[in-house]
Amino acid sequence: MTLPLILNLAIAFLVCLLLWRMQVAHVSFTKRVLAGLGLGVLLGAGLQAVYGTPSPEIAATNAWLDVLGSGYVKLLQMIVIPLIMVSIVQAILKLRTAGALGKISFLTIGILLVTTVVAAAIGVLMARLFDLSAVGLTASAAEVARGEYLQGNLAAAKEISLPSMLLSFIPANPFLDMTGARKTSTIAVVVFSIFIGISATGIAGKKPEVFASFSQFVHVAHVIVMRMVTLVLRLTPFGVFALMAKVVAGSSLDTILNLLGFVVASYCALALMFCVHLLMVGAAGFNPRRYLTKIFPVLAFAFTSRTSAGAIPMSVATQTARLGTPEGVANFAASFGATIGQNGCAGIYPAMLAVMIAPTVGIDPMSASFLLPLLAVIAFGSIGVAGVGGGATFAALIVLSAMDLPVALAGLLISVEPLIDMGRTALNVSGSIAAGTVTSRVLGETDMRVFHSDAEINLDSEEQAV
Template sequence: MSTTTARAAKAPDTRSPIRKLLTSFGFQILAALVLGIAAGLIGRQISVDGAPTVLSDTLDKIGSSYVTILRAAVVPLIFTAIVASISNLRRVQNAARLAGQTLLWFAITAFIAVSIGIALGLIIQPGARAGEGLEAPAEPSRVGSWWDFLLGLIPQNFLGITVSTYPGAAEGTFSSSVGFNILQVIVVATVIGIAALKAGKKAEPFLAFTESLLKVIQRVLWWIIRLAPLGTFGLIGSAVIKYGWDKLVGLAWFAIAIYVGLALVLFVVYPILVKTHGLSIKQYFSGVWPAVQLAFVSRSSIGTLPLTERVTERNLGVPRAYASFAVPFGATTKMDGCAAIYPAIAAIFVAQFFGIELNFVQYLLIVIVSVVGSAATAGTTGAIVMLTLTLSTLGLPLEGVGLLLAIDPILDMGRTAVNVAGQALIPTIVAKREGILDEELYNAPREGLPFADDSGDDSNEDDSTAPDAAPEASAEPAPAR
């Protein structure tokens, strides 16, 4: 594959320094974080005995509405992204080798992350240092298991639609909600993508339609992403009011262990991998940072997917055909934060809290579950079910899950940020090893108009069908194609 990259002409940036700062996506996210924390602290002060207030309700509505909108785009995004990514492999030389290398490096980094988690759990001893006021609640209502994971792979219907019915508030009434089993959506999309490849030329109209639909969905999701500062303000403010800082007291050492582990992976392990492959650490972080920021506040690898794919292509120089396969694949299976560091430290915490001594075989099981079972998080509720899967595999008390729920939203922000950083790193490393990385684009200055809106006119975007074509890098990526 040629690594020559077509670049679109870029309009000169004539904005003043103040306007550049105010229109910077990173600054807007940071400002929303600060304002959200401030609003949350005010909300806690004016609340009487934790009763809801106008401020708390407003923040909750803003945050929950943003998450609802984000989730609405997840299913069509996953389906079209996976089908398109598999179909794009037909444009890549040595596609099987690239896919194998991607899986291998997913496993390598997951092994490193879970090893760090185990080491920190043994060194910091978070369970032994837990606050005396902590009490083990009842077992969680939902428990992850290997049977649930395996049975969850079997699609119940084309779209993986699930319907749950619960008793209503009034006696004799019931309420139902419709959801999607994301793992089943992934299976269906994968099978259809492979079938389309096998069908050959007869499937070209379908693949062209899917790729076109993906661009439309990405554009819609890009509009949602631009609302991220508003969503951040509501989510952070509501979290501060709901959980406060006092929740961290009893679980302070656990939270410290998690964030130390996340920091080691993000700021030590990943830079070492970048450097050993002859790439600039500074350029990697400046390129991936917009996606990491959004992942931190949205707590959704899937919701961040379009931005992750964009920075991987346009900032890090990974060819489009390969990135469009590796990044969506990684968004559903590559989770060093949720599926490696967190369950390792959490399992050790639970064992220490209940006074259970773990043996070598159990530590080995933690590694196996983390490396092999991360895909189980795709169709469930993320790290919590991954934790129950780990605890049930080790035979540890499932009541321990309830101990950690109070601060899970705080931890989930860091976990998701590390997930997304890894999802962009692995395609970059593999592309470099295979000689298809556009290093000129990788090393290009991060400049340009962030989120320059072309108002639907793609004349300034490179829309070449060449698999490795990508516009010039920018500090924050241009609108989704």
């Protein structure tokens, strides 16, 4: 190790020590996450100011920060599948009726798809207001390589159809889907868990003793899994700090300035759609300011980690412990929201790209003959988009290929892709939480006492799972 690297890591260690002391002092979870986010920005900016970008010192420091940041994300991904399975099975055992399950699924998916179309319309509007166009943009070597990569993956995107997508939700091998082998593995695990729950309720009357034993087993498994969730979530401030420091330290100000218009337009669209989410929950009877305060830690994690799927455990914990949403609804919203109707990655991003690229082939992007098919394609293409890094790229490939637009031009945005993806992912998670919150309220299942309380997610009590 070089001396600069040792000094950088020493500073990072002191920050982690400070965050740990805050945890020991029982500083609220939200404040610890906010502290981790702010300290990560400061460290990343300091590294870039001292060493410049790119530099071997920053690369070496980021490699070590990645152990903490990406390691935390991997731990969250580790518990996603067990959490989905035991939570959904237990929820169905409590529901006991297929009608209630159908209402939850219909409302949740419906809200996710409708908000994605709204997000796409906002993306089109922002692209128009900022007069964004791919005409005349020059490409660096990295952007050319990215364009070639997108072109090479075009065939896979063109093979996607609604029947094949729906078929991919059916788990031919549920154990394979538990490994996350497919883009639709999360939904497939949800479907498998639903079958387990329905099968169990089917024997409740005929074999009550067997049903009681199974219910007890699921309850025990649920308590253990939620304890795992608690242990991992305690690491959130540390993970957010490391992820944020790495992103800021590795960002190049020059490349951001070159595409500043697209960055600003993207974040204006994301902010506007986030306001739509707040209007939704406000119309459902929630105080938007209180709601925003309660979901902030989840959004901060999603922003820094760029993984909607990894945010599922924290999303479920927040919905149940802070918003008063029943566990069944929370799990359906978080699970479906990580794969269906992602407002940022599958709504705003493909819409803005399509409007930018259309003029390069002589198409008026504001004509009804272009916009109406575009919104329809985006709604369809948002089904089954993976909630991990690269999901937005795949959604863009589906939309651009369906609209007969040159996909290689999307590679021109590679320089600012990570920066924008942070905001997109936060919006994705916000959309799934809003869908669960509104669905729960419509069904009359929200515990408003929980929402109006000032209680934090309890991660420090040994008796409390979440």
